[in-house]
Amino acid sequence: MLPGPTDIPEESYRAMGSLLINHRGREFREFHTQLIEKLKKIIGTKQDVFLLTCSATGGIEAAVSNVIEDGDRVLAFVAGQFGERFAAAARYYSENVVVVEIPWNRAPTVEDVRKGLSENRDVDVVLLVHNETSTGALASNIEEIAGECRRAGALLVLDAVTSLGGVPFSFDEMGIDLLVAGTQKCLAGPPGLAIVAVSKRAWEKIESLKKRPTYFDFTLHREFMSRGETPYTPAVTLFYGLDASLDRIFETGLNEWVDRHRRGAQAFYSSLGELGLEIYPLPEFRSPTLIAVKMPEGIRDVDVANIMAEKYGVHVGVGVARMKGRMIRIGSMGMVTAERIKASLRALCGALNEQGMRLDYTSVEGIVEESLSK
Numbered sequence: 001m002l003p004g005p006t007d008i009p010e011e012s013y014r015a016m017g018s019l020l021i022n023h024r025g026r027e028f029r030e031f032h033t034q035l036i037e038k039l040k041k042i043i044g045t046k047q048d049v050f051l052l053t054c055s056a057t058g059g060i061e062a063a064v065s066n067v068i069e070d071g072d073r074v075l076a077f078v079a080g081q082f083g084e085r086f087a088a089a090a091r092y093y094s095e096n097v098v099v100v101e102i103p104w105n106r107a108p109t110v111e112d113v114r115k116g117l118s119e120n121r122d123v124d125v126v127l128l129v130h131n132e133t134s135t136g137a138l139a140s141n142i143e144e145i146a147g148e149c150r151r152a153g154a155l156l157v158l159d160a161v162t163s164l165g166g167v168p169f170s171f172d173e174m175g176i177d178l179l180v181a182g183t184q185k186c187l188a189g190p191p192g193l194a195i196v197a198v199s200k201r202a203w204e205k206i207e208s209l210k211k212r213p214t215y216f217d218f219t220l221h222r223e224f225m226s227r228g229e230t231p232y233t234p235a236v237t238l239f240y241g242l243d244a245s246l247d248r249i250f251e252t253g254l255n256e257w258v259d260r261h262r263r264g265a266q267a268f269y270s271s272l273g274e275l276g277l278e279i280y281p282l283p284e285f286r287s288p289t290l291i292a293v294k295m296p297e298g299i300r301d302v303d304v305a306n307i308m309a310e311k312y313g314v315h316v317g318v319g320v321a322r323m324k325g326r327m328i329r330i331g332s333m334g335m336v337t338a339e340r341i342k343a344s345l346r347a348l349c350g351a352l353n354e355q356g357m358r359l360d361y362t363s364v365e366g367i368v369e370e371s372l373s374k
């Protein structure tokens with residue numbers, strides 16, 4: 001129950017034991033092409049998608065290095081640690097990065113973006129984290145946010161690392177320009193790969209760049225992808241694992257897979273409310289994939305997380321940055337089941353009780369069953 005990597009299906013482990021093949025051969029080209037088609041279905045796009053051999057942070061680096069160059073005006077909305085990292089990544093490529101600070105207990109809204117774009121003229125690129133994994137807040141209305149960016153002539157680059165596969169997605173209809181996602185989160189795939197999707201508008205900017213990165217040059221990725229290849233050696237083993245994970249998603253049904261994240265989070269939020277524990281983000285921003293629980297006064301998150309891991313075998317994240325020491329972050333991503341949610345709540349209650357609380361886990365078991373059976 002980490003905020004990623006999550007557990008992966010058994011068949012993904014098995015697939016990763018397959019023989020390596022020539023990445024310049026027909027077999028790889030066919031396999032890679034159909035893998036990208038599966039990703040396109042999940043992202044909801046007919047535009048270009050690339051699978052990069054690097055973790056999601058590499059995908060972030062790839063995105064910013066392909067659309068930001070010296071002198072570009074960048075507006076970064078920051079509502080947590082991953083927003084901070086996004087802005088920092090952009091600063092390497094342009095010194096003109098303006099940060100719009102958003103309170104960490106919520107996500108950026110359409111109003112924030114509209115205001116930011118009216119107070120900062122001639123913005124070239126907007127950076128926004130869809131699901132802030134450090135705080136458990138989800139930005140909704142991406143379509144409207146993208147509309148604001150388009151009207152202002154700015155590209156929208158979205159960190160969808162912990163939202164893709166966990167919320168309904170339609171890259172083309174939403175009007176996102178560049179999307180970055182991870183494989184080890186809501187897709188229940190192996191860690192070590194990044195997914196990027198590129199819009200037509202983003203291509204105009206990419207093609208106009210005066211300088212290009214080497215490893216992440218998207219024009220090179222497009223050229224090689226046109227024949228089903230990658231410019232450099234791909235992590236074929238991880239591609240196999242991801243392919244098997246995506247098959248599991250389609251067997252489950254993409255809509256059902258995504259909706260389980262919503263129902264799973266609902267089960268967590270209702271149960272935690274019933275137990276009297278405090279959720280960090282404001283109600284309308286609560287993420288369907290990351291459950292951020294504030295620790296009661298005097299209880300340290302690491303103590304609780306250690307007990308959950310050691311005694312119950314349930315691994316969760318703790319508070320980071322401003323929330324260091326004060327928050328348990330439960331990843332409800334990928335294979336969301338009633339059993340996993342119940343095990344997490346049982347472990348959380350047990351650990352908090354060892355820290356002096358008196359919580360009755362059995363009082364919420366029924367809530368989980370009910371939410372997940374819907």
Ligand SMILES: Cc1ncc(COP(=O)(O)O)c(C=O)c1O
Binds near residue numbers: 003056082159162182
């Ligand atoms: C929102 C967000 N962005 C970026 C990252 C970085 O991903 P990775 O660790 O795969 O580089 C994470 C990882 O947790 C994340 O949650």
